Amino acid sequence: xxxxxxxxxxxxxxxxxxxxxxxxxxxxxxxxxxxxxxxxxxxxxxxxxxxxxxxxxxxxxxxxxxxxxxxxxxxxxxxxxxxxxxxxxxxxxxxxxxxxxxxxxxxxxxxxxxxxxxxxxxxxxxxxxxxxxxxxxxxxxxxxxxxxxxxxxxxxxxxxxxxxxxxxxxxxxxxxxxxxxxxxxxxxxxxxxxxxxxxxxxxxxxxxxxxxxxxxxxxxxxxxxxxxxxxxxxxxxxxxxxxxxxxxxxxxxxxxxxxxxxxxxxxxxxxxxxxxxxxxxxxxxxxxxxxxxxxxxxxxxxxxxxxxxxxxxxxxxxxxxxxxxxxxxxxxxxxxxxxxxxxxxxxxxxxxxxxxxxxxxxxxxxxxxxxxxxxxxxxxxxxxxxxxxxxxxxxxxxxxxxxxxxxxxxxxxxxxxxxxxxxxxxxxxxxxxxxxxxxxxxx
Numbered sequence: 300x301x302x303x304x305x306x307x308x309x310x311x312x313x314x315x316x317x318x319x320x321x322x323x324x325x326x327x328x329x330x331x332x333x334x335x336x337x338x339x340x341x342x343x344x345x346x347x348x349x350x351x352x353x354x355x356x357x358x359x360x361x362x363x364x365x366x367x368x369x370x371x372x373x374x375x376x377x378x379x380x381x382x383x384x385x386x387x388x389x390x391x392x393x394x395x396x397x398x399x400x401x402x403x404x405x406x407x408x409x410x411x412x413x414x415x416x417x418x419x420x421x422x423x424x425x426x427x428x429x430x431x432x433x434x435x436x437x438x439x440x441x442x443x444x445x446x447x448x449x450x451x452x453x454x455x456x457x458x459x460x461x462x463x464x465x466x467x468x469x470x471x472x473x474x475x476x477x478x479x480x481x482x483x484x485x486x487x488x489x490x491x492x493x494x495x496x497x498x499x500x501x502x503x504x505x506x507x508x509x510x511x512x513x514x515x516x517x518x519x520x521x522x523x524x525x526x527x528x529x530x531x532x533x534x535x536x537x538x539x540x541x542x543x544x545x546x547x548x549x550x551x552x553x554x555x556x557x558x559x560x561x562x563x564x565x566x567x568x569x570x571x572x573x574x575x576x577x578x579x580x581x582x583x584x585x586x587x588x589x590x591x592x593x594x595x596x597x598x599x600x601x602x603x604x605x606x607x608x609x610x611x612x613x614x615x616x617x618x619x620x621x622x623x624x625x626x627x628x629x630x631x632x633x634x635x636x637x638x639x640x641x642x643x644x645x646x647x648x649x650x651x652x653x654x655x656x657x658x659x660x661x662x663x664x665x666x667x668x669x670x671x672x673x674x675x676x677x678x679x680x681x682x683x684x685x686x687x688x689x690x691x692x693x694x695x696x697x698x699x700x701x702x703x704x705x706x707x708x709x710x711x712x713x714x715x716x717x718x719x720x721x722x723x724x725x726x727x728x729x730x731x732x733x734x735x736x737x738x739x740x741x742x
Contacts, residue, residue, distance in 0.1 A: 328549075328562040329594070336375035336581060336590035337382075341365055347378075347583045349396035349406060349438075350573035353419065354606040355689040358573075358581060359384070360588060361406060364392050368422045373577075373692060375590070385422025389415075395438035395482075395571060398606045400445045400632070401464065402686045407435035407449050414438065414449060414460060414468070429460050429468040437481050437571065440605035442632065443488040444504045450479035450492070457482070457492070457501070474501050474510055481523040481541070481571050483603045486532035493521040498538055498550055516550045516557045518542065523572030525580055526601040535601065539591075541569035541582040547591060563591060574600040576608040577691035607633045607683040609641070611690040618669065619700045625666040628655075628679040628690055636661030641681045648673025648697055657681075669697035 325333045340346035340362055347369075349361035358371045362378065366389035369382045376382055391411030398404055404419040405428065412433050416425040434453025441448060447460040447468070455477050460468035474490075481493040488503030497517050502510040515538065523541030540548045545566030551558040567585035574580055578598035580591040592598050596615075602608055610629045618624050628641045641663040643653045648671045655663035669675065675697065679690040 324565050325563055325589070326565045328560055331562045331591060332594050332596065333563050333589050333591050335587045337369070337371050337378060337588040338375075338586065339377040339379060340586045342586060345568060345570070346586050347588055348394045348570040350571055350581055350583060350588065351396035351398050351404065352573060352575050352602075352604045352606070353398055353404075354402055354604075354608070354683070354686040356576055356691065358575065358588070359396055359404065359419065360583075361389075361393050361396050363394055363570075366390055366393055368393075368417065370419075371588075375588075383422075384419070385417075387423075389417070389422070389424060394436045395449075397438045397440050397447060398604060399440055399447070399464070400605050401684065402606055403464070405438060405447060407432070407438040409434055409436050411435075414447065414463075427467075428463045429458075429470050432458060432470070437479065439482045439484055439490075439603070441488060441504055442484055442486060442605050445605065446504070448473060448482060448484075448490065450482050452478045452480050455479065457490075459504075474512065476501070476512055481521070483524050483526065483573075484605075485526055485535060486601065489533065491524050491526065491538060493518075493524050493540065496521060498524060498540055515552070516559060518548050518550065518559065520544045521548070522570050523582060525572050525574050525603065528578060528599050528601040539572070539580060539600070541572040543568050543570070545569060545584070547572075547580075547582055547589075563589070574603045575691075576602050576604065576610060578602060578610070605632060607631070607686060607688045609679055609681060609688045609690040611677065611679050611693045613693065614691065615694050615696070617696045617698060620669050620672055620697050621700050623666050623668045624695055625664055626677055626679075626693055626695075628657075628663045628665070628681075630657050630661040630663070630681060630683075630688070633661065633683050635659075639663070639681045639683070641665075641679050643677060643679050645675050645677050645695075647675035647695075649675050669695065672697050672699055 347360045348363040351359045360369045368384040369378050370384050391408035393406040394409045395407040404417045413430045414428045434451040435449050437450035449458045457474045459471050459473040462469045476494050478495040479492050483491050490501040492499050498515040500513050518540040520543035521540035525539045526535040527537040529536045538550045546561045547563035549560045549562045570583045572582040580600045582589045608631045637659045639657040643665040645651050649669040653665050655665045657663045675695040677693040681688050
């Protein structure tokens with residue numbers, strides 16, 4: 300029996316023991332920071348599970364077992380009437396969430412044993428995509444084929460759903476693996492799975508069956524799984540497990556044997572996790588969604604969404620007024636990546652709007668010069684098909700320009716000479732055996 304099902308049946312006991320609703324304080328390992336991004340979910344010890352990002356940087360969160368869908372902007376917020384999407388709860392214990400490449404939202408329903416399409420604007424159930432998926436729990440989109448992959452901890456199987464955009468999906472068994480739960484894909488199509496207290500990887504759809512299964516590490520009560528970003532998509536430097544015991548564990552793949560470090564502890568119950576277009580890790584807890592970053596606020600996780608992503612860098616910049624600053628927007632999950640017009644919208648001390656076009660690598664650069672001290676916020680947008688693609692925000696802090704260097708006044712009919720230049724010329728003159736004459740400025 301799956302851990303989620305056991306927990307759902309034991310909620311009343313946990314609340315009696317005082318575990319549900321208890322206040323927890325996170326402990327964070329050096330190099331990392333954590334905050335509560337979304338709060339206020341139901342006090343049942345097993346609140347939000349499914350997480351998915353759309354192309355506009357909105358985080359959708361499915362509250363389990365209530366069947367309530369919430370939508371949050373880049374600043375997060377509280378689970379309440381203003382962030383709730385559906386007015387009528389979705390039955391059947393919806394667990395995992397995933398957007399397809401074309402921006403449609405899907406959910407795996409654990410008790411209804413199916414996968415459904417949900418209207419991301421209204422939260423209304425549009426249609427049933429696949430049935431007879433016993434204990435459907437985790438769901439993810441393959442970045443290569445665009446197919447949906449669904450886990451069942453009930454019957455130890457991973458299904459592949461193809462041709463589902465307008466008709467009932469074609470369902471095949473992709474792999475048999477013990478107690479598969481949280482699932483994600485690497486950029487190269489490799490599947491990463493939480494399975495029977497272990498982190499495992501499975502060869503992707505660009506390989507022939509049977510697809511090899513490799514155990515990476517034993518991570519107690521692992522549920523959600525995410526990757527570190529890296530230059531080699533086939534070899535991530537680390538994976539991160541969100542655990543039922545309230546810890547988030549880093550598995551360092553650069554060490555042999557691999558090294559485990561609890562980067563976050565003191566949480567409640569961790570279930571699924573997701574990495575946003577901003578590269579930050581979002582991990583469910585009993586009543587919250589925690590956001591994990593590097594200690595300096597930057598993020599270096601590998602985004603899990605298959606929808607188009609627009610990443611704006613650098614995230615923070617400080618420059619003196621009058622100095623040009625260049626920002627780069629990188630468009631991924633789009634073929635071809637070139638020829639997309641990107642709009643850069645700047646608000647704050649130096650408001651303006653500009654555009655640039657992506658090159659063959661999906662990059663568009665924009666340079667501007669601030670004339671007023673203060674802080675600017677920059678957001679880039681473009682379109683891909685019917686999807687509006689919105690970047691993370693970048694902050695540019697403009698400081699006062701450095702004062703002009705002092706100058707020596709003219710000694711006759713000549714022009715003033717900066718002191719630094721005069722001293723430099725004097726040193727050269729003396730070195731050549733000459734004599735340095737300094738005339739006192741006239742009063």
